Amino acid sequence: MEEDFYDEGGVVCPKCMGDRTVDCYCGGDLCFCENYGERDCPVCHGEGEVSEAREETYFESQRRMHAAFQSAMRQSDEKIDD
Ligand SMILES: [Zn+2]
Ligand SMILES: [Zn+2]
Incomplete structure (x- = not known):
């Protein structure tokens, strides 16, 4: 049986x-x-490490925030163009 040390902690935050x-x-x-x-x-x-699932959630929320920012910028550009 393998020892699954990497199940805990996972990846660098x-x-x-x-x-x-x-x-x-x-x-x-x-x-x-x-x-x-x-x-x-x-x-x-304060752990310094997160599970891979937590890392994925973090990147997903970053992507969503980025996308929301981009679309907000586009909308304000359109208003200025009018
Ligand atoms: Zn951290
Ligand atoms: Zn402070």
Whole structure:
């Protein structure tokens, strides 16, 4: 029987690239994060790794956000052209 170590953890988190933290967006003196300037990565929750399924969900939501942004840009372009 093979040992399935790779079932746990899986792949390096695509959000923080394994750093486990991401830059916060509170900004300087107003930062209310524990680590001032960094916060636990919201994708891997500070694990640095995610399952392949979680990675796929992340990329899927990135694609959707990108597509929504593109279509919003197109719509505003059309309004300007009118
Ligand atoms: Zn912050
Ligand atoms: Zn992460």
